[in-house]
Amino acid sequence: MATQPQPVPALSFPRPIFAALSPHPFLAAHLASDKAIRANGRKPQEFRTPGINTGSLTHCNGSAVVRLGNTAVVCGIRAEILRAEDIANPIVTGVRREDEDGEEDDREEIEGLRLLVPNIELATGSAPSHLPGSPPSTTAQTLVTRIRSLLISAHLLRADDLRITYAPPVPEDLDTPDVEQEEEIKGYWVLYIDTMFLSLDGAAFDAAWCALLAALRDTLIPHAYYDSDLETILCSDDPSQARKLKLRGLPVPSTFAVFESTEGDKEGDSEREKAWVLSDPDAFEEGVCKETVTVVVDGSGGTKGQSEENVRKIEKSGGGVIGRENMKGLIKRGVERWGVWERVLNDK
Amino acid sequence: MAPEAVLSHLHRADGSATYTYNGYSIIGAVNGPIEVQRRDEMPEEATVEVNVRPAVGVGSPKERHLETLLHRTLQSIILTRSIPRTLVQITLQVRSLPADDTSTGVNTSLTLLPHLLHTSILALLSASIPLSTTLTAIPVAIPSSSKSAPLVSPTANDLLRAKPLRSIHVFAFSGDRKLLLNESDGAFSYEEWDEAYEAAEEVCCREGGVRLGEGMDVDMDVDMDGEGKVANLEAWLREVVKEKVGREQRWRVAT
Numbered sequence: 001m002a003t004q005p006q007p008v009p010a011l012s013f014p015r016p017i018f019a020a021l022s023p024h025p026f027l028a029a030h031l032a033s034d035k036a037i038r039a040n041g042r043k044p045q046e047f048r049t050p051g052i053n054t055g056s057l058t059h060c061n062g063s064a065v066v067r068l069g070n071t072a073v074v075c076g077i078r079a080e081i082l083r084a085e086d087i088a089n090p091i092v093t094g095v096r097r098e099d100e101d102g103e104e105d106d107r108e109e110i111e112g113l114r115l116l117v118p119n120i121e122l123a124t125g126s127a128p129s130h131l132p133g134s135p136p137s138t139t140a141q142t143l144v145t146r147i148r149s150l151l152i153s154a155h156l157l158r159a160d161d162l163r164i165t166y167a168p169p170v171p172e173d174l175d176t177p178d179v180e181q182e183e184e185i186k187g188y189w190v191l192y193i194d195t196m197f198l199s200l201d202g203a204a205f206d207a208a209w210c211a212l213l214a215a216l217r218d219t220l221i222p223h224a225y226y227d228s229d230l231e232t233i234l235c236s237d238d239p240s241q242a243r244k245l246k247l248r249g250l251p252v253p254s255t256f257a258v259f260e261s262t263e264g265d266k267e268g269d270s271e272r273e274k275a276w277v278l279s280d281p282d283a284f285e286e287g288v289c290k291e292t293v294t295v296v297v298d299g300s301g302g303t304k305g306q307s308e309e310n311v312r313k314i315e316k317s318g319g320g321v322i323g324r325e326n327m328k329g330l331i332k333r334g335v336e337r338w339g340v341w342e343r344v345l346n347d348k
Numbered sequence: 349m350a351p352e353a354v355l356s357h358l359h360r361a362d363g364s365a366t367y368t369y370n371g372y373s374i375i376g377a378v379n380g381p382i383e384v385q386r387r388d389e390m391p392e393e394a395t396v397e398v399n400v401r402p403a404v405g406v407g408s409p410k411e412r413h414l415e416t417l418l419h420r421t422l423q424s425i426i427l428t429r430s431i432p433r434t435l436v437q438i439t440l441q442v443r444s445l446p447a448d449d450t451s452t453g454v455n456t457s458l459t460l461l462p463h464l465l466h467t468s469i470l471a472l473l474s475a476s477i478p479l480s481t482t483l484t485a486i487p488v489a490i491p492s493s494s495k496s497a498p499l500v501s502p503t504a505n506d507l508l509r510a511k512p513l514r515s516i517h518v519f520a521f522s523g524d525r526k527l528l529l530n531e532s533d534g535a536f537s538y539e540e541w542d543e544a545y546e547a548a549e550e551v552c553c554r555e556g557g558v559r560l561g562e563g564m565d566v567d568m569d570v571d572m573d574g575e576g577k578v579a580n581l582e583a584w585l586r587e588v589v590k591e592k593v594g595r596e597q598r599w600r601v602a603t
Contacts, residue, residue, distance in 0.1 A: 107453065138412050145413035149455055153533045290424055298535075309514075309535045318420040320526030324545055331538050 023288045028261050031276050040069075040282055047254070047280040047337055048203075050210065050344050054218040061191075062219025066211040069282060070201035075193065075211035077219050081164065081233055082188045087113065106159030111152050115162050118147045118193040120208060127200040127283065143204055146315070147195075147212065150296060154251045154312050156216070161245050162189040164233055166226035186226040187233050191219075202282035203255045205294055210252065214345055219245050251298040251312045252341040254334040257281035257289035258321045275321045279333060291319030293327075295334040299342070310335065350584045351466065355474045355592045363475020367467040370503045371446030374463055376471035380436030388435065393428040395435045400464065403442040410457050418464060421520060421529045427478040436477055438468050446504035454489070454507060454516050455533055461518050462487050465529070473589055483528055484552040484581035485520035488544040489513050490536065500547045515540065519548040523582070553582040 019026045019039065030039050037043060048069040057063035060076040067073075084090065110116060120143045124132035130139075151157070164187040193215070195208050223241035227234050236242075261274040277293075278285055286292070296313035311331060316322055322330065351369035358364035361377035381394060388395045398418045400411045418438070426436060442460070449456055462485035469483055489499040491510040499506055507513065515534025522528050532541060594601075 138416060141409035141412035142416045145409045145457075149457075149533065153455065290420070292420075309537045309540070311532070311536050311538065311541065312534070314517075314530055314532040314541065316527070316530040317417050319424045320522050320524075320528050323527050324542065327541070328538055 019284070023284065027259060027285065027288055031259065032261065032274075036276075038278060039284065044276050044278050045333065047340070050341060052210075052214050052344055054214050060215075061221060062215045062217075064211050064214035064218055066207050066214060068203055068207045068210075068280070070199055071203060071207045071282075072198040073195060073207045073211040074198060075195045075208070075215040077215050078192045078194070079189045079219070079221055080192065081224065081235075082113070082115070082190045083233065084185055084187050107152060107155065109159040110157060110162070113188060115159070115188055115190050116148070116151055116157065116193065117190065118144055118151065118195070118212070120144045120147065120195045120197070122197045122200060126197045130200070139204070143208060146205060147208060150209065150251065150253075150313055151212075154296075154298070155248050156251070157191075158246055158248065161221070161243075162191070164188065164224045164226065166228070168228070187224070189221055189224070191216075200283065202284075202286050203280050206253050206255050206280065210341060210345075213247075213250070213252075216245055216247060217345065221245065249298045250300045250338075250342060250345070251296050252334075252338045253294050253296045253313070254330075254337040255280060256293045256295070256322075256330055256333070257285055258291035258293070258319060259285065259289045260291075260319070260321065277322070277326065277330070279337075291321055292317065293322050293330055295330050297331065297334040297338045299335055299338045353466075353470050353588045355470060355588065361475075363471050363473070363477070365467055365470035365474050366443075367463060367470060369463060369466075370501070371444070371449075372460065372463040373443040374467040375441045375443055376467035377439045377441075378436065378468075378471040378475040378477065379439075380475060380477055381431045381434030382437065384433060384435035389433055392432050394426065394431045394433075396423045396426060396428065397435060397437045398422065398468070399437075399439045401439070401441045403445050414457055414461060414464060417461065417529065417531070418468060421465065421483070422468060422472070424528065425480050425483060425522065426472070427480050430478050436472075438471065440464055440467055440471075448504040448508050452504055452507040453511055454513060458516055458518050458531055458533060459487055459504070459507070461485070461531065462520070465520055469585070470588065474592065481523040482582075482585055483520050483522050484585060485518065485529065486548045486551055486581065488517045488519065488548050490515045490517075490534070490540055490544060498544050498547050500551050515544075517541065517544045517548070519545060519552070521549060521552045523553075525549065525553050551580055553580055 013021065027039055030037060031044065042048070051067040052064060054064045056065050057074070057076045061079045062077040063075060065072065065074050120140050122130045122137065122140055130137065163185050165183045166186045167183045193212055195211060197204065220242040223236040223238070223243070224233055225236070257278045259276045259278055278289065281289060293316040294313070295311065297310055298312050299310055301310060314327070351367060354366045356364055357366060358377055361379055363378040365376045367374050367376070384395050396419055398415045400414050400418070401407060402411055422438065449459065452459070465483060465485040472479060486501050489502050489507060489510065490513065491499065492512045492514045496510070499510060502510070513534065515532060515536040517532040518530065519527065520529035
C-alpha cells in the first residue's frame with residue numbers, strides 16, 4: 001500500500017500574514033517589483049480620492065465629514081459668545097478697520113483671546129493602537145497643536161468676522177456730523193472646532209485639516225447685536241440674517257512618507273539602499289516609514305497655484321532622505337494636490 | 349557668540365548637559381540603556397522616550413508636539429538596533445527663556461526647538477549612547493520687508509525688532525549634512541525656503557564658513573576672535589566633545 005508521498009508544504013504565507021509578520025520586507029517587495037506598486041494598490045505618487053459631505057450635523061453652526069480612503073473624520077463647529085466684560089485684559093478696545101487690501105494683523109486678537117478652540121478626539125475603535133478610555137494620546141495632542149498652529153499662522157479667519165460690535169446712537173443735540181461714530185466691541189464669537197476620527201487609516205493631519213476647512217466654509221454665524229435696553233447681546237433667529245465666514249485663502253496639506261529599502265541602521269551596503277516617497281500614506285505604511293513630510297500649499301493667490309509664496313508650512317522629521325532638491329518636487333506634488341482638494345471643496 | 353555647554357554635571361543621571369544660548373537655558377538628562385517597561389519593549393530596537401518640561405507650569409499639548417518632533421529626530425540618529433530591548437530616556441527641563449520670548453509673535457515652540465535639539469544631543473553624547481551621527485540645528489527668520497536678508501539664529505530681541513515676520517524656519521542637519529528636520533511656518537516660496545536653507549547650512553556645517561553671529565550684524569563682530577572662535581556649529585560641537593574627552597582622559601595624561 002504505497003501512498004503518494006505528500007508534497008512538502010512550501011514555506012510561504014498568505015498575504016495578510018506576511019504583512020503582519022514582516023511589514024518592512026513586505027512593502028519593500030511590492031515597491032521593488034517591476035510595477036512599483038504599493039501594498040494598497042496605489043502608485044507611489046498616487047493620493048487617495050477625497051470625499052466630502054457638509055452640513056451633516058444639525059446642532060452645529062457648521063460641520064463636515066471627510067473621507068480619505070479608510071480615514072473618516074467628522075468636524076463640527078460651534079460658535080459661542082464671549083462677552084467683552086468677561087475679558088480680563090482686553091487686547092483691542094476700539095474697532096480697527098481693515099486696510100484696502102483686506103489685510104489686517106489680527107493674529108494677536110485671535111490668538112490672545114483664544115477665539116479658536118480646536119480639539120481632536122479619536123473615537124473608540126478608530127485605530128488598533130488607540131486604547132479607549134485613556135486620556136488624550138500623544139498623537140491627538142500633537143495633531144491639535146499642529147492644527148492650531150496652522151490655523152493661526154495661515155491667518156485663515158478674520159477677527160472682523162468674529163467681533164460683535166455696537167455703535168451707540170449719536171445724541172441729537174450734539175451737532176457734530178463730522179465726528180466719526182465710534183463703534184465699540186461688545187463681544188466675540190468663539191469657535192469651538194471639534195474633530196472626531198471615526199476611523200484612522202493614515203494621513204490624519206490632511207483629513208482633519210480638510211474637514212475643518214470644509215466645516216468652516218459651511219459655518220453660518222447668526223446675526224448678533226447688542227441691545228442697549230437689556231444691556232446684553234442678543235442673537236437674531238432669522239436665518240436670512242446669518243452670515244458666512246470669509247476665510248483667507250485655502251491652505252491644503254499633503255503628507256508624504258519616505259520608505260527606505262534597508263531597515264534600521266544602514267551601514268555598509270549603501271549602494272543598494274533605495275528610498276521611495278509615498279504620497280498620502282495609510283496606517284500600514286506610516287507604521288514602517290520613519291520619515292514623514294507635510295507640505296501645506298495655498299494656491300488660491302494666483303492662477304493654478306503658480307503664484308509666489310504659495311507655501312504655508314513645511315514639517316519634516318524622522319530622517320535625512322528628503323533634502324533640498326526633493327523638497328521642490330514635493331511642493332510641486334502639493335500644488336497638484338491642492339487643485340484636487342479645491343475642486344472637491346468647491347463642488348461638494 | 350557660541351552657545352555655552354556644561355556636560356555631565358548631574359551625578360545621578362547617566363548623562364547630562366546644560367545648554368545656554370541667547371537667553372535660552374535648558375538642562376538635559378539622559379538615562380540609558382535601562383530596563384524598559386514590558387508594554388514599550390521592542391524586540392529589535394531600543395525604545396526612546398523624550399520628556400520636555402516647560403519653564404513654568406506643567407506640560408501642555410505644545411510640549412507633546414515638541415516631544416514628538418524630538419523623538420522622531422533622535423530615534424533616527426540613535427543606533428537603536430545595537431541596544432535592543434532597552435530604554436533611552438531623555439528628560440529636558442527648560443530653565444529659562446528670554447524675556448521677550450512670548451511677545452515676538454512667532455510660534456514659541458519653533459524658537460525653542462533648536463535649543464532642545466542641541467541640549468538632547470549634548471546629553472546623549474555625555475551618556476555615551478551609540479549614535480550614527482551628530483546634529484546641529486538653527487532657526488532662520490525672514491522679515492516682511494523684501495529687502496532685508498534672512499535673520500540667522502535671531503535672538504528674541506532681533507525677532508521683536510524685525511516684526512512683522514513673514515516666515516520662520518527651523519533646520520537641523522546631521523553630521524553628513526543631510527537635512528534631518530525642518531519646520532517652516534508662515535508664507536513663503538520655494539526660493540525663499542531655499543535661501544533660508546542655504547543660510548542655515550552655512551552656519552551649521554559649512555567648511556570654513558561664516559562664524560555664527562557674523563553677517564547678521566556688522567557692528568557686533570568686534571570681540572569675535574576672543575569669544576567665539578568657532579567656524580560653525582558643527583565645529584563647536586566637536587570642541588565641546590573634545591573638551592569632555594580631554595577631561596575624562598585626565599588621569600592618563602597627568603602621569
